[in-house]
Amino acid sequence: MKAKNRFLAAILIFCMTVLTGCIQQSDPTEEKLSDNTYAFISKNVQNSYMQKLYQGFNAACREAGVSAIYKAPVSYMPQEQADIINELIEAGVKGIAVAANDENALTEVLQKAMDSGIKVVSVDSAVNASARQVHIQQADPDKIGRTLISSAYDAIGGQGGIAILSSTEHATNQNLWIEYMKKEVEENPEKYSSAPIIEVAYGDDDITKSTSETQRLLQNPEIKAIVVPTSVGIMAAGEVIRNSDSAVKLIGLGMPSQMSEFIENGTCQKMYLWNPVDTGYLAAYALNALNGGQITGAEGDIFTAGSLGEKTVTVDTTGGTEIMLGDLVEFNKDNISEWKDAF
Numbered sequence: 105m106k107a108k109n110r111f112l113a114a115i116l117i118f119c120m121t122v123l124t125g126c127i128q129q130s131d132p133t134e135e136k137l138s139d140n141t142y143a144f145i146s147k148n149v150q151n152s153y154m155q156k157l158y159q160g161f162n163a164a165c166r167e168a169g170v171s172a173i174y175k176a177p178v179s180y181m182p183q184e185q186a187d188i189i190n191e192l193i194e195a196g197v198k199g200i201a202v203a204a205n206d207e208n209a210l211t212e213v214l215q216k217a218m219d220s221g222i223k224v225v226s227v228d229s230a231v232n233a234s235a236r237q238v239h240i241q242q243a244d245p246d247k248i249g250r251t252l253i254s255s256a257y258d259a260i261g262g263q264g265g266i267a268i269l270s271s272t273e274h275a276t277n278q279n280l281w282i283e284y285m286k287k288e289v290e291e292n293p294e295k296y297s298s299a300p301i302i303e304v305a306y307g308d309d310d311i312t313k314s315t316s317e318t319q320r321l322l323q324n325p326e327i328k329a330i331v332v333p334t335s336v337g338i339m340a341a342g343e344v345i346r347n348s349d350s351a352v353k354l355i356g357l358g359m360p361s362q363m364s365e366f367i368e369n370g371t372c373q374k375m376y377l378w379n380p381v382d383t384g385y386l387a388a389y390a391l392n393a394l395n396g397g398q399i400t401g402a403e404g405d406i407f408t409a410g411s412l413g414e415k416t417v418t419v420d421t422t423g424g425t426e427i428m429l430g431d432l433v434e435f436n437k438d439n440i441s442e443w444k445d446a447f
């Protein structure tokens with residue numbers, strides 16, 4: 105190649121590299137919003153479960169001819185979600201779906217959003233009923249809580265202490281599930297007399313803290329099972345239990361794509377979840393039905409949520425309303441291979 109050609113080729117490669125860098129680094133949230141945009145606010149930027157919700161949210165927005173935008177706080181501090189909501193009000197989005205890091209801390213800003221005409225749903229982790237039009241409920245919280253604790257009971261044959269490793273202290277969804285775990289134990293005192301819940305720990309949906317909390321729990325010889333109702337925490341717990349060859353049983357909620365190894369090698373006895381992609385999909389369709397006037401979020405409202413079919417708004421346990429996605433799926437050694445590529 106002649107020197108001149110080599111020089112031109114070098115300039116071309118340089119320009120392409122700069123351009124590609126710009127494209128990759130450009131924050132999609134900085135782009136100018138279309139006139140009709142629905143925003144999804146994640147619990148945290150590092151939580152990959154949230155990205156599965158957004159996958160479905162985005163797909164539903166595309167089907168409905170609406171733009172979608174993903175916003176994620178860097179920490180689990182509720183103020184960061186409040187700041188994001190203020191920005192979205194300014195930007196003039198038409199709908200907000202938020203997986204809340206605190207049930208009550210977003211009330212004022214979400215009411216401001218609704219007052220300005222933005223439709224609001226909470227998804228995965230609820231805000232209180234006055235701060236949303238409706239909540240998107242993944243599966244019955246009563247059933248989730250009771251199923252998790254009774255599976256832990258079964259895994260240890262009813263003999264030994266059970267610890268819970270949750271996410272953050274203020275997470276509405278995990279707290280509700282833990283409430284039902286405790287209820288199950290209280291309502292069946294004889295059954296659980298030798299398998300009490302002895303501690304609730306918090307890993308903050310952070311791998312490092314979930315790891316050190318699991319290590320700490322394993323120091324307690326009374327603990328024979330750990331229930332981890334969070335996809336982030338259960339991965340950390342699986343790693344610690346496997347690496348320490350511990351006989352402590354692991355039960356919880358998690359994604360098959362991340363946990364198949366631990367289920368196949370027996371570290372995690374049973375795990376449950378619903379379809380996270382469908383959860384996000386349902387949230388976007390609910391926003392669309394609110395915007396189109398098919399529903400107002402009141403009990404008895406009915407709408408069609410794309411490929412999920414007809415959905416009905418029902419009352420929740422807090423006096424607000426919710427739209428239920430479906431049921432829990434159990435993952436174990438026998439079926440995990442069928443699920444690990446799904447989500």
Ligand code: RAM
Pocket residue numbers: 147151153154228229271277309333334335336357358
């Ligand atoms: C974590 C989050 C989320 C929860 C899932 C199961 O990703 O805490 O809120 O629903 O786990």
